[in-house]
Amino acid sequence: MSMNTFGHLFRVTTWGESHGPALGATVDGCPPNVPVDEAFLQQFLDKRRPGQNKNMTQRQEPDAVRILSGVFEGKTTGTSVQLMIENTDQRSKDYGDIANTFRPGHADITYHQKYGNRDYRGGGRSSARETAARVAAGGLARAALNHLAPDLKIKGYMTAMGAMQLDRSKLDLNAIDHNDFWLPDATAVQEWEDYLQKIRKDHNSVGATIEVIAQNVPAGIGAPVYAKLDTDLAAAMMSINAVKGVEIGEGMAASSLTGTDNADEIFMGENGPEYSSNHAGGILGGISTGQDLVVRFAVKPTSSILTPRQSIRKDGTAIEVVTKGRHDPCVGVRAVPVGEAMMACVVLDHILLDRGQTGGIRAPLG
Amino acid sequence: MSMNTFGHLFRVTTWGESHGPALGATVDGCPPNVPVDEAFLQQFLDKRRPGQNKNMTQRQEPDAVRILSGVFEGKTTGTSVQLMIENTDQRSKDYGDIANTFRPGHADITYHQKYGNRDYRGGGRSSARETAARVAAGGLARAALNHLAPDLKIKGYMTAMGAMQLDRSKLDLNAIDHNDFWLPDATAVQEWEDYLQKIRKDHNSVGATIEVIAQNVPAGIGAPVYAKLDTDLAAAMMSINAVKGVEIGEGMAASSLTGTDNADEIFMGENGPEYSSNHAGGILGGISTGQDLVVRFAVKPTSSILTPRQSIRKDGTAIEVVTKGRHDPCVGVRAVPVGEAMMACVVLDHILLDRGQTGGIRAPLG
């Protein structure tokens, strides 16, 4: 990963600030002849878009994505694809008073120390708005995956938000698209909503955990040492704003398991190997097993809150910061489509990388 | 990261299999004029070496590292440094019976599916033995850090092992080097040892959590989007064998915090900004704050256990696998120096990367 780029062969470089004229993603290495258009990409941006419901910031942006290059007559050409989203709602005066203040929990202070020159409007490059570009690139990755691995499905959902925890016995992936929290349990939605509204009214915010799975991933993508599938998934998720932890399969809980508990036993099924369980999260030795890929990540609570916090100005003087403006009480909600987008990019990248090295040929088994 | 390489400017490519003639690390991009010799590197390899105590595999290897290039008259020349460790104890007959068997929890099956051609001796390239090369490279990174950032300290220790948990109220970093578990609490060592011996006698194994911190890291290293310091740390730790989760600062627990709890308030100190707490783990917006970097990772229990597990052979027939041989009941123990090595490599790489882009100049503050 160079500074604004991720991926080996499917390489995504994002650009743009929260309140500049536009932001976007430059995608290099997309396979040719992938059917894609702006409407296909837009559906993913619409999922991430602010202002959709009362659990999100009320900033109103159409977030309309334009394809400026690399697609001709409805198909990718194999050259770089430019995906641009113009910023239309740039009410920058909301943010003007923070030009000289460092908001606790934000990149303001580190960015200033490093670069000495900060676009303070809405967080500039450090704004979560950057993730719109990832979602656009992820949409392109999905179009390519639909072409190369039509059965592959990617689904993201919340599993925790502050004191709320998903009851896994009620997990229903069909519920995800029918509530504001991407919650796979329709029966819990009201409780989560009440909880979050209380957090908001308390001038507070809260963290969340998101799980993203990929189903029907071909076995054999990834590599044993550093281009591990789990390594790249961890990097992809940790690169999302506000993420503080990433887990594959059992994740941190693997620490408390014994070897007998943790073993995913192997049996020969009709269509290849089958496993008694999926503690591994679909990855062994950095390479996909063909089971579901299971990744989770935790998002910290929004740092922009109305409750005053102590901080300093550029000149070192103390200030009590109250972050006004339009902020999500739980940024985790909007991180769901972003996590899905990163999963799509990583899986596609590894399918291409595997095809490059091995031709995509799988050794016979059984 | 390409397949066997990590790092942007300080680039480490590891090579070698568990039972081949040698393994090592090819390190490109090391700064010139760094004082280093084999003895300096050896101390880190000695920490990781198997067979040191009864909590480790009894495989006996001196793991002597040789510097084959890039160092002249006791200093790095600025060209690629080759660090080689010859394999001397290769009792490969221990492993011969597993050539056609896939051990549950191992990369055997995925490696076979992907490459169709596996070095089955002791795990081949997927062996934890690969981490010896990382430790050698990490030693070189430390030598460079001693040169460039003399106050910087890196310390790794265990915080959990199965049912055992570090009591943080007793945390004492001085204790780390005086017990077999790199445990920062001398009073708990006997209990951890008894616990692990019981696990071993039960023909079982257990997972662990390791925390690695870096103290006196300069503020301003890292970048806001994909070459984030936390992204690269997550990738580095997740790339270590058997790691299933990575956390920065609060990690997965950030999910359950509120914004008021999580805020690290900022105050002006005599030597720059100071913070009321370090929930962030020393990183804001991908860039170091100057506080301690705090990274944790969970290692799954050793998959090689004497308790039988169901699996299949290459031909698809069922087999009950009992993994004999010399295996650690908790690979987490030896992951401590590996985690330290990865921390050293990532921090050095980001110091160089920052120096390349900004000249290493920090904006005035206060």
Added chain:
Amino acid sequence: MSMNTFGHLFRVTTWGESHGPALGATVDGCPPNVPVDEAFLQQFLDKRRPGQNKNMTQRQEPDAVRILSGVFEGKTTGTSVQLMIENTDQRSKDYGDIANTFRPGHADITYHQKYGNRDYRGGGRSSARETAARVAAGGLARAALNHLAPDLKIKGYMTAMGAMQLDRSKLDLNAIDHNDFWLPDATAVQEWEDYLQKIRKDHNSVGATIEVIAQNVPAGIGAPVYAKLDTDLAAAMMSINAVKGVEIGEGMAASSLTGTDNADEIFMGENGPEYSSNHAGGILGGISTGQDLVVRFAVKPTSSILTPRQSIRKDGTAIEVVTKGRHDPCVGVRAVPVGEAMMACVVLDHILLDRGQTGGIRAPLG
């Protein structure tokens, strides 16, 4: 270099087709605090722009560059800079008849074979129009160089065009900006112009040689093996459309020299080493000497000519191709500012790379 990206730390990814809505360059890794605006970049695009004089294609495009990101309050922020040029004159009907025809000497046939899906409008991605994005990126590199190495000067000029050859005894760099050929000899301009007009009237085209020099380059940038300064310059120039050869210093003529002739003898001057000559073109062992960098490249004659050539259609049937449309009789003329842009990008990249590894510190000498 990945497919549409070049550079190590100053990384330029270009995107866009000849007749799409826009094209541009996404530049990652620019140092922060570099003063730059659109007007500064525009001057370089204006040098390259078509339609300026009768020796160029009459396609009329303002080629106005917009900065969409990475610059705030007149300075770079250190994040990715998006430089976009909208295509305004897209008379695509000129090109419609070639959708199924492969023009000799063009990428039409290879692009079709590889990707099976070609934007045939004006060459699509293979159009020399892509070089406008390089010139924009090169402008940004120059802004950064002005900031980091204020004395450094980059100058490109033609040294040959078909039968015309620069008389080096008359070389006058001050003449370059005062004629349509960037010719460093005012006395030869009329003859070159008459020659080229005859070529055009003959429905023909002609090749050219361009030399680009950089003066006051710091000693010590580059590296000994693969990130050699000459390697990266060769790659940069060879990546320009229609270039078939690249030379450093003596170039291909080094083949016929003896060691006594070729030696650049070294003397100690007041401000460091001085050399009796510059056969080396300012580079020894991949590293700059501090002498002028001297690079030359040859551009083949424009393949699009009005004289009929034999070719085939997609279906394999024969066709006689006459390429109508607006084409330069010598694309080498417009390659001059492109070569300058590539030089700027490479030199800046190596200054950053050197600073990353060595801190930019030079060893004392004398």
Added chain:
Amino acid sequence: MSMNTFGHLFRVTTWGESHGPALGATVDGCPPNVPVDEAFLQQFLDKRRPGQNKNMTQRQEPDAVRILSGVFEGKTTGTSVQLMIENTDQRSKDYGDIANTFRPGHADITYHQKYGNRDYRGGGRSSARETAARVAAGGLARAALNHLAPDLKIKGYMTAMGAMQLDRSKLDLNAIDHNDFWLPDATAVQEWEDYLQKIRKDHNSVGATIEVIAQNVPAGIGAPVYAKLDTDLAAAMMSINAVKGVEIGEGMAASSLTGTDNADEIFMGENGPEYSSNHAGGILGGISTGQDLVVRFAVKPTSSILTPRQSIRKDGTAIEVVTKGRHDPCVGVRAVPVGEAMMACVVLDHILLDRGQTGGIRAPLG
């Protein structure tokens, strides 16, 4: 390319100094299941080896290559391959007197200025001995090409040496392996040898031009903008020690051609497109046509000569340098197998890269 690495997917990192204990190549990304052993690689090293005949340095080294990793039971495993060559003839006292002297035409002075710390024994990292590692890596690339593209042939030969020029009307590729100059004209060998012996006796040296071709390269490898096949070939050849110019097809002579002369007309043959000529050198728009790839490069005369040249010491004092030791009067002779090795690496890399992006599928034509 990072500092000591080249290639996109087939990545070669070389390491080692002329007079250190060993040198070698770490090769990442090799396809699995490629049959290869040390004897196969050794044949290429034997071609490059010094001391074979009186036209080469009399340094005697077996240059025996060892495979330390990545090959198991006679086939590549898909993981990193370590190729090591131990240095056995290190008579370093020959070079001891130059520790403080900068030899004209050598990297001594630039290396010192940049790194401030130089392995002066035999040129250290800047020695042409580094190319032995390239030849080993190129041997591995050839093994993989034999596996993936069995009809592909790579041939290198000299076309000029000082005043000697190949008469192309007598070109006979079968002659190459039967003379010391890799000269494709048996009738000229004696004259070339006499010429070179005279150069040697005059205490002088001379440059050379080498041409490397690849036959039966699949159409469609390469890319249109920066990962052009010609760009990567130019970089590969320019990275070889002492190379000052690189040409594809017509090369620098393209400058003097007209469009009608330069057009390679296209006809439909029985097995695909055929061309009337190959001015393009097998590449159009950065992508292979299926014609022979034709690359040429010029090597400067050996800088180490017995004729005295003026130079300076580290302390700035003047010195007359006479480079004793064992030096080739024309390093171009040994550059032939090195050029072949680089061709093999680049072509393989592009086959893998193409397979990654497109699946290696070619669009129907005709």
